[in-house]
Amino acid sequence: MRKGIFNRKTNAVRAVDGVSFTVAKGETLGIVGESGCGKSTTARLLVGLEGIDAGDLIFDGDRLGVDLSLKDLWDGVQMVFQDSYASLNPRLTIEETIAFGPKMRGVAADEARRLAHELLGRVGLAPARFAGRYPHELSGGQRQRVNIARSLAMKPRLIILDEAVSALDKSVEAQVLNLLRELKDEFGLTYVFISHDLNVVRYVSDRIMVMYLGEVVEIGPVAAVWEKRAHPYTAALFAAMPSMDPDNRTEVPPLAGDPPNPIDPPSGCRFHTRCSFAEPVCGKTRPKSVAVDGAADHDAACHMLDPISGHSKSAGGSRLEAAE
Amino acid sequence: MSTTVDTKVPAVPARPAAEQAPAQSKGYWQGVGARLSRDPVAMVCAGLLTLLLAAVVFAPLLPLADPFTGSMISRLKPIGTEGHILGTDELGRDMLARLIYGGRLTLMLGLLPVIFAFLIGTFLGVLAGYVGGWLNTVIMRTVDVFFAFPSILLAIAISGALGAGIVNSLVSLTIVFIPPITRVAESVTASVRSLEYVDAARISGARALTVVRVHVLGNVMSPIFVYATSLTSVSMILAAGLSFLGLGVKPPQPEWGLMLNTLRTAIYIDPVLAALPGAMIFLTSLCLNLLSDGLRSAMNIKD
Numbered sequence: 001m002r003k004g005i006f007n008r009k010t011n012a013v014r015a016v017d018g019v020s021f022t023v024a025k026g027e028t029l030g031i032v033g034e035s036g037c038g039k040s041t042t043a044r045l046l047v048g049l050e051g052i053d054a055g056d057l058i059f060d061g062d063r064l065g066v067d068l069s070l071k072d073l074w075d076g077v078q079m080v081f082q083d084s085y086a087s088l089n090p091r092l093t094i095e096e097t098i099a100f101g102p103k104m105r106g107v108a109a110d111e112a113r114r115l116a117h118e119l120l121g122r123v124g125l126a127p128a129r130f131a132g133r134y135p136h137e138l139s140g141g142q143r144q145r146v147n148i149a150r151s152l153a154m155k156p157r158l159i160i161l162d163e164a165v166s167a168l169d170k171s172v173e174a175q176v177l178n179l180l181r182e183l184k185d186e187f188g189l190t191y192v193f194i195s196h197d198l199n200v201v202r203y204v205s206d207r208i209m210v211m212y213l214g215e216v217v218e219i220g221p222v223a224a225v226w227e228k229r230a231h232p233y234t235a236a237l238f239a240a241m242p243s244m245d246p247d248n249r250t251e252v253p254p255l256a257g258d259p260p261n262p263i264d265p266p267s268g269c270r271f272h273t274r275c276s277f278a279e280p281v282c283g284k285t286r287p288k289s290v291a292v293d294g295a296a297d298h299d300a301a302c303h304m305l306d307p308i309s310g311h312s313k314s315a316g317g318s319r320l321e322a323a324e
Numbered sequence: 325m326s327t328t329v330d331t332k333v334p335a336v337p338a339r340p341a342a343e344q345a346p347a348q349s350k351g352y353w354q355g356v357g358a359r360l361s362r363d364p365v366a367m368v369c370a371g372l373l374t375l376l377l378a379a380v381v382f383a384p385l386l387p388l389a390d391p392f393t394g395s396m397i398s399r400l401k402p403i404g405t406e407g408h409i410l411g412t413d414e415l416g417r418d419m420l421a422r423l424i425y426g427g428r429l430t431l432m433l434g435l436l437p438v439i440f441a442f443l444i445g446t447f448l449g450v451l452a453g454y455v456g457g458w459l460n461t462v463i464m465r466t467v468d469v470f471f472a473f474p475s476i477l478l479a480i481a482i483s484g485a486l487g488a489g490i491v492n493s494l495v496s497l498t499i500v501f502i503p504p505i506t507r508v509a510e511s512v513t514a515s516v517r518s519l520e521y522v523d524a525a526r527i528s529g530a531r532a533l534t535v536v537r538v539h540v541l542g543n544v545m546s547p548i549f550v551y552a553t554s555l556t557s558v559s560m561i562l563a564a565g566l567s568f569l570g571l572g573v574k575p576p577q578p579e580w581g582l583m584l585n586t587l588r589t590a591i592y593i594d595p596v597l598a599a600l601p602g603a604m605i606f607l608t609s610l611c612l613n614l615l616s617d618g619l620r621s622a623m624n625i626k627d
Contacts, residue, residue, distance in 0.1 A: 047527050071529045079527060087520035091352060091542040097521075100538065101528035147524075154528060 019216050021209055023158070028184070028191040030205030030222070032198055032237065034259055038214035039194045040082075043162040046192060047079045059158070078151035082163035084143035088135035094120070094146045095131035101154045112153075119149040123179060141172035145179070152183065158190045166195060177204060198241050202226060207297075210234045213259060213270040216289070220298030230292040230300040233271045269303065279303075281310045359622040366618025369611035376608065380427040389418035391425040391578050400590055403597060411597050413583065414590050419597065423604055426578035429490070430605070433572070433579075434560030434612075436494055441501030442552040448502070449509020450544060454517055454536055464510060470503040479562050483571040493572040497559055501552075508551045512544040546623040553616035557609030564605055580605050 019042065023029045031039050044050040046057070048070045059076055062068035081087035088097055098119060099112035107115070117127035123145040135143055144164060151159055161180070165173045177200065184191060195201050201208055202222055209219040210233065218231040229235040236255045257274055260266050266273045272282035281303055290306050292298040303309035360366055379386065389408070394415035398405075401412040403419075410419035452463040470478065482496035516522065517540065525535045564581025566572035573579040575586065583601040591598040 044523075049523055049527065074527045074529045077527075079524070081520040081524065083520055087524055089521040089525075089539050089543070092538075100525065100530070104528050104530040104534065150524065 019211075019214070021216060021219055023190060023192055025157075025190055026188065027206040028193050028204050030201035030208045031192065031194045031211060032196065032201050032208060033211035034237075035196065036259060037211045039196075039211055040162055041214075042211070043079065043160045043192065043194055046160050047077050048073050049079075074154070076156055077158045077160065078154045078156035079160040079162060080144075080147050080151050080164040082166060084140050084147055084167060085135065087147055088143055090135055093132050093134055094125075094138070095127075097135075097146065098150045098153050101150065105154075115153055116149070119152050120146075122152070122183075123149045124175075125149075139172075141168050141176060144168060144176055148176075148179070148183070152187065156189070158192065160192045160194070162194045163196070164193075165200060166197065173200070180204065198238060210237065213265050215270055216301065217271065218292075218298075218300040220292065220295065220300075224292070224295060224298045228292055228298070230298070230305060231271075231302045232275045232277055232304075234300070236274075269301075277304060277311075277313060279311055285309070356619075356622045360618055363618045363622065366615050366622070369615045369618070373608070373611050373615065376427060377431070379424050380431055383424050383428065386424070388421040388424060391417060391421040392576055393417065400594055400597065402594055410600060411594070413587060413597075419600060422578040422583060423580070423600065426580050426583055426601065427604065427608075429573055429577065429579040430560055430564060430581070431608070433490070433493055433497065433563030434556050434608075437497035437501055437559050437563075438552050438556050440494075440498040441505050441555075442548070444498070445502045445505025446509045446545075446548055449506040449511075449548070450513045450536065450540065452506070453510040453513025453544075454532070454540060456514070456517075460510070463506070467503040467506050470499075471507075475500050475558070476562060476565060479566060480569065480571065483566050488571050488574060490573060493563060493566050496566075497562055500562065501555055501559065504555070505548065505552060509544060509548050512547045513540060516540055516543050550616055550620045550623065553619060554613055556616075557612040560609055560612075561605060564601075 019038075021029065031042065033039050041050060045052055048057075048064065052064070056066075057064040057073075059068060059073055062072070064070070064073055088094070092100070095113060095116045098116035099109070102112040102115055103109060117131055120127040120130055125142060125145055130138070130142070135146070138146065144167075147164070164180075165176050168176060180191070181204065183189060191204070193201060193204050205222050207220060208222050208225045210217050210225070210231065212233050218225060218234045220228075225234065226238075229238055240255060255274060260270070260273055266283070268284050269275070269278075269282045269287050272278040275282065285303075287301045287303045287309065288306055289299045289301040292300050292305060303311040304313045360370075394417045395412075396416060398408070398412055399414060399416040401408050401416075403409070403411045405411055408418050408420070410423065413419055413422060448463055448467075452460040473481070479496050479500045482499055483492055486492035486496060522535060522539055525539045530538075560580075563572055564579070564584065567579045567581035568585040570585075573582050575582060580601040584598075584605075587598040587601065
């Protein structure tokens with residue numbers, strides 16, 4: 001298992017062991033990366049579904065396990081899961097599914113039912129027609145709307161969306177994304193939005209965090225990351241995006257090979273085994289997270305950005321050419 | 325008339341695909357019942373079993389001969405003899421009466437151990453599967469020890485140790501069926517446990533017991549139940565086997581296994597008569613197996 005030292009401040013997370021991030025109230029943080037890079041584990045850590053081996057999770061200034069019980073955490077943080085089918089109990093009607101959480105909090109059955117109907121209406125499913133249905137009678141997009149309604153029923157302030165739209169087809173995906181945006185404004189929510197789809201992340205996020213093998217390689221405002229691609233992995237990830245422009249197609253895969261085994265990650269910079277700029281220093285020392293172009297909110301962990309790392313390209317605050 | 329415009333109209337209307345579905349769905353068990361009733365094989369088996377069960381339960385009310393009174397002069401009468409439709413056994417007792425009264429014990433020994441084992445095995449398996457960790461190891465490795473013995477050998481060994489008798493047979497058969505039911509319960513619970521709706525229920529702050537009751541039990545019950553149904557016929561055959569070996573029911577009590585044993589000597593005189601108790605065991609367990617097959621497909625909610 002990956003270990004990370006979490007340290008969240010006012011709706012924020014800061015880690016010391018490579019996974020270091022904060023989420024400010026009201027923003028959307030997008031997390032991207034290949035399969036198996038630890039996105040989902042991070043999500044499950046954030047809602048307390050996985051135990052944290054070392055470090056802290058601080059929500060609104062309260063430290064989990066010290067000032068904050070799991071139950072308190074779940075009052076403020078909820079999650080929308082990836083698999084819309086597996087995340088709904090096939091034996092419960094969707095009304096029962098949505099009302100379950102509030103009932104567990106002591107809301108009267110009638111009131112919970114009323115709330116379920118209201119939220120169903122809000123996510124675009126007419127309660128009169130849908131409340132009594134079972135999950136297998138709904139389409140994928142409808143089920144994901146139910147999932148969203150269920151998390152809203154807990155009146156959270158932070159919602160973790162783990163690949164929430166990845167399994168939907170493009171037109172439905174767009175509808176659900178728009179719904180999420182509306183709900184965010186309406187309920188004053190904060191999102192952590194996890195996806196492997198860079199376009200989707202760009203569309204919904206204020207800031208973006210790129211993960212590789214359980215570590216944060218780059219984090220910053222969407223526009224800055226999109227433009228600079230300071231870390232070679234970020235550059236490769238963006239270059240792997242299919243282009244709409246036929247003249248701009250990549251013929252050569254920007255990343256060779258599969259990611260290394262996360263149980264036994266490479267020494268030094270975890271990306272050095274696949275990085276075209278790798279030098280001996282990359283295999284030896286772990287890169288520090290440094291500000292990109294002196295911007296306070298844009299960090300990347302690469303020796304080439306660190307003037308004292310000893311990497312030949314590091315002198316003079318170099319910037320990478322995108323996707324070499 | 326004032327019209328308030330709802331500014332929070334959903335951005336996207338409901339998709340039309342689902343509009344054809346009924347507004348209110350039927351309950352789960354209604355659906356299972358409806359699907360089962362469309363399965364002719366299962367319905368025939370259910371009918372036969374109901375008939376047998378009714379005959380067995382109301383045996384004292386039926387116009388039957390006394391199953392314990394024999395007659396030395398009318399021994400081993402063939403099937404179709406006047407007054408004895410199914411003939412008589414080696415002591416001249418009416419076969420029909422003995423088969424029906426024998427069904428009482430045989431069915432009881434078939435059903436009760438499975439019911440007890442179902443309750444205990446489901447409890448142990450769900451506990452092991454949901455809690456996991458060392459508790460899972462303790463429960464499942466203990467269960468594994470029982471798997472080292474073939475079930476018939478285990479039943480004989482336990483019955484032999486406890487001594488002959490109906491209650492001891494019940495106990496030994498229950499012990500025999502707990503391990504396989506526990507194992508099935510554990511594996512389905514572990515797979516349901518990893519589904520996201522259980523995670524979602526956990527992060528709603530519900531207590532573990534509530535999560536298990538509402539979200540786990542309902543989804544693991546049907547596979548365990550179907551499996552247990554298929555064990556009923558095994559239990560019946562094992563019970564008959566124990567009686568056959570003299571470890572279960574004692575003569576002169578009628579019981580199919582025991583009857584098969586005592587009639588064995590008559591197999592050269594009237595093989596059809598001697599095979600009757602065996603035919604009853606065969607027919608009953610076949611019906612139970614086919615019914616459990618039907619249940620299995622009827623309980624598949626996705627169809």
